[in-house]
Amino acid sequence: MVNVLKIKELRYVPRWVVFFIDISIVSFSVLTTYLFLKNLHVKINFIEYFNEKIFTVIAVNILFMFLFKTYAGIIRYSTFFDFFRILWASGSALLVLLGINFISDTVLGKPLYLYPALFLLFFISIFLMFFFRMTTKQLFKRWMGAKNGLSKIRIAVVGVEDQSVSLANAIIHNPGQPYQLAGFFSARSDSKKAVLLGHKVYNKKELLKNDHLKSRFDAVLIREMMDRTQMEAWVTLALDKGLKVLKSPDASKINEDGIIGSIRPLQIEDLLERTPIKIENEEVKSRHFNKSILVTGGAGSIGSEIVRQVARLGSSLIVVVDQAESPLYELKLELLERFPDQNFKFVLADISNHYRLEKLFEDYHFSTVYHAAAYKHVPLIEDNPHEAVFVNIGGTRNLALLSKQYNVSRFVMVSTDKAVNPTNVMGASKRAAELFVQSLQNSPDNTTKFITTRFGNVLGSNGSVIPHFKKQIEKGGPVTITHPDIIRYFMTIPEACELVLQAGTMGNGGEIYVFDMGKPVKILDLAKRMIKLSGYTPDVDIKIDFIGLRPGEKLYEELLTDNSTTIPTHHEKIMISRDPLMEFEEIELLSKQIMRSAIKKESLQVVKILKIIVPEFISNNSEFEILDKTPEHELYQQHS
Incomplete structure (x- = not known):
């Protein structure tokens, strides 16, 4: 029977059915009132017009039920709002009937209806109509509860x-x-x-x-x-x-x-999210409004968010460069849909290709360059140091020199906390890039402000630990951690990109901006929390395995070098790190030399030169530790 009536598919009772039920309730209320008076042996006025009187009462109530739409609400969601609609409808009907009574009493000498009968009818009808709704609501709730109770x-x-x-x-x-x-x-x-x-x-x-x-x-x-x-x-x-x-x-x-x-x-991201920096939107907007902007690494986690935020600022053109074809295409589809009025140019290019980049600078006259393109995965770069040289050092050099040559107003580089006292090739290559960018600030004929931002891990970025842990938990474990004491700083992607945009408006150039990252997070605690949030018990349902530090990995990251001093800015969470500098001629010479070694794929020679550029670079758990046993003056002699 249930299947025939399709009760389960019935979303709500049709309005005409509710209207009919309300009319039936009013008719029943009239009958109840009449029987009540009859049992009390109360004499009714104008008994000869009994049918006409009942019809008038029902008709007046129907009129106001229609005007106030007492039938319009969905019964299972009935509230006191529905009660007030019934109250207004029945109250208005009562007032009209009282008016009819007054006229009858004035003209004919006695009222058409007994006054107590009208008030009794009013209360009975209101109670029954509201009782019908509340009862139906409770029955529906119980039926649905019984149907889904187990789940x-x-x-x-x-x-x-x-x-x-x-x-x-x-x-x-x-x-x-x-x-x-x-x-x-x-x-x-x-x-x-x-x-x-x-x-x-x-x-x-x-x-x-x-x-x-x-x-x-x-x-x-x-x-x-x-x-x-x-x-x-x-x-x-x-x-x-x-x-x-x-x-x-x-x-x-x-x-x-x-x-x-x-x-x-x-999600674990909900617990790690922090209060974002308050951005001076007017200053940021004025730097971008009606300007041509270049974003490298634009299809990556940081680069794509920079593009999204810049797209809200009214730039005349945003050129998005990346060498990853599929992510760049997916970003293009997203941005064209979200920002149909923004002018975009999507360029598939490798930043290590100087000639490809120069054509872009010639054609589009950039006001600001956001450089987020980089290789970032520590173990992969440790195995392929020449690739870090091509992209992280060579690509940065290309972009920085072109920015100077074409009088770009501001060049903003995205760096990493792994560049501080690096223990791996990736971090050292980023520190070398920082040094090159800084060296250009005071070079002859320079008008560009070269700015670097440095921060820690971002939540949900490509290849980061949280998505990795999620996949491992979904597979039933184990969750793999390199070391029980390893700690990391975290921030959100939007927060990191707001910092980059804000840094682009600050300072005189040559600064490295660092961010107050708050308290570091122990990765073991993070993994346990994620397992529990997924409904499992750590080391019972999901095992945690310690696999040892990877090549070049260290237990904790730093934002400042040992020799740096910190200078506050007008943002309490943004500081300037005064790190040791290199003259342009020196870093330029070393950059060319390391590029030649990278082209020959001489990994040991590449890292040797990298250690000369970044003296604080001490390899950890890596094949290149052998170079740290060689005195620094010998490194220079061997390199020479």
């Missing part, structure tokens, strides 16, 4: 503020979704015996002592705008008690149905 996720909403209550209401009023409200968690000390929406409010101290929360709850629901410290505390409590953690945007942002669809498992 329902029992949720505890964190907080008792208005936003949390709105989230809880959204769960209650959407019985078809896979969540079931099971209670509230609160840090307030006055909530021990409180009940909200029919569910208990559990105090945080009570929760900490309870080791059986899994018998009552499956997950906790946290709001997006919750204070980061509070979120961290609640997540820790939930994971320690074996509960999943879900996240939802604030109810004020999304409608009721949308909130349920936006509930998702909490």
Whole structure:
């Protein structure tokens, strides 16, 4: 029978059916009122016009039910708003009938209806219509609950503020979704015996002592705008008690149905996200508005976000250069759809090709160059040091010299914390690139401001640790970590790119800007937290293996060299690092020499010259450690 009627596919009762039921309720209310008066032996006026009187009452009620659209609401979502519509309709009908009574009493000497009968009819009809809606709503909720009961996720909403209550209401009023409200968690000390929406409010101290929360709850629901410290505390409590953690945007942002669809498992990125820098948008915009901009490495994680942010600033042209064909094409499709009014030029090119780059500078007269192209994977570069020379050093040299030659206003290079006291070829190559860029600032006839930004790991970037861990967890493990004590700094991609754009507006050129990265994160703790957020137990469901430091890898990263001094800027989280400099003639000579060795693929000779350029470069867990045993003066002699 259920399948025949297709009840499961019926989204809501048709309006005409609700309208018909309301008419039936009014008719029943009239009959009930009449029987009540008859049993009390009350004499009715104008009994000879009984049928006409009943028809008039029903007709007046139908008129106002139609005007106030009492039938328009979806029954299973009925609220007090629907009650007020019924109240207005029945109240208006009562006023009209009272008016008819007044006229009848004035003209005929007695009222057409008994006044108590009209008020009794008013209350009975209101009660029955609202009772019908509430009963239908509860029956539907119970039916959906029984249908999905076994798969329902029992949720505890964190907080008792208005936003949390709105989230809880959204769960209650959407019985078809896979969540079931099971209670509230609160840090307030006055909530021990409180009940909200029919569910208990559990105090945080009570929760900490309870080791059986899994018998009552499956997950906790946290709001997006919750204070980061509070979120961290609640997540820790939930994971320690074996509960999943879900996240939802604030109810004020999304409608009721949308909130349920936006509930998702909490990601590790949510816990690592930080308060972004406050950017001086007017200054940044003036530097880009109606200007021609070049972004190298534009299809990468950092480069593509720089392009997205610059695209909002009204540039006349954005030239996006990358040698990765497929990512560049995908970015092109995205940007053309998101920014249809922005003029883009997508160029497939290798920055180590000077002639290809020079044509771009000739044609487009760039105002600002954002240089984000680089090889960044430490183990791969350790095995292929000549490639780091071609791209990280040679490519940077090409772009910097062309920027000077074509009077580019600002050249902004994206560097890395691995360039500080490097222990691998990748970091050393980036430090060499920094030195080259800085050396041009005071070179003859230079008008370009050369600026470098240096920061740590970015969340979700290509090849970073978090996506890698996610894939390992999805496969059932093991999660592999190089060392139990390894730590890293993290920041978000938008935050990193805001820093790059802001740095492009600051200073006189030649500066290396470093960022207050906050507290470092222990990678082992990060892995355990990710495993728990996925609903597993570390070293029980998902094993953690330590595989040893990779070639060139170090336990912790630094943002400042030992010999550097830090100068504050007007941004409390942005500082200037005063690192040792090299004269242009010296770094230019060494750059040409290392390029010749790279062309011959003389790896040992490449790294030897790299150690001369970057004296603080000490190889770690690498075949090039042999070079560190050679005194520095001998390195020079051998190189000569």
